[in-house]
Amino acid sequence: xxxxxxxxxxxxxxxxxxxxxxxxxxxxxxxxxxxxxxxxxxxxxxxxxxxxxxxxxxxxxxxxxxxxxxxxxxxxxxxxxxxxxxxxxxxxxxxxxxxxxxxxxxxxxxxxxxxxxxxxxxxxxxxx
Numbered sequence: 136x137x138x139x140x141x142x143x144x145x146x147x148x149x150x151x152x153x154x155x156x157x158x159x160x161x162x163x164x165x166x167x168x169x170x171x172x173x174x175x176x177x178x179x180x181x182x183x184x185x186x187x188x189x190x191x192x193x194x195x196x197x198x199x200x201x202x203x204x205x206x207x208x209x210x211x212x213x214x215x216x217x218x219x220x221x222x223x224x225x226x227x228x229x230x231x232x233x234x235x236x237x238x239x240x241x242x243x244x245x246x247x248x249x250x251x252x253x254x255x256x257x258x259x260x261x262x263x
Contacts, residue, residue, distance in 0.1 A: 138163075138173045138215075144185060151238070152187055154231050156195035161204060161227060164215060175205060175213040202226055 142159045144152055163169045175196075176184065182192040196213060199205040202223040207213045243253045 137212075138169045138175055140169070140176065140181065142181075142185060144187070149235070149238075150231065151234050152185075153191050153194040153198070154234055156181075156185070156192060157198045157227060158231070160195070160199060161224070164204065169215055171215050171217060173215050175215065177212065198227065198230060 140160065140163065142156060144155050146152070148155070160169070160175070164171075169175075175181070178192045178196060179189055182189045185192070196205060196207065200207055200213075203216060204223060205213050206216045240250075240253060244250075
């Protein structure tokens with residue numbers, strides 16, 4: 136049976152949609168809303184349901200697959216394989232932080248700020 140995922144995306148949060156999807160699936164598993172062995176919707180079905188690009192869902196699934204939370208079996212589907220370990224949770228958190236940082240730096244540089252200016256502001260903000 137395919138799991139029914141009640142995912143809620145915030146398109147204004149600044150957090151990439153694929154990260155939101157990966158985090159929410161992990162959270163559903165941690166809370167017991169989906170079980171080990173349960174089948175997830177196909178990438179296309181979930182993308183359609185959420186109104187997002189197929190590649191966005193595929194990227195979220197790749198993150199979860201890399202973290203060994205899910206397993207995609209050609210022709211059979213995608214299944215929950217295990218509850219995320221503390222290490223997996225840390226890995227996903229790191230991915231989120233890295234994505235946010237890269238996005239912030241890219242936007243700041245597009246606005247004409249130098250790496251040095253960005254670094255100084257970040258250091259000052261982290262002090263407070």
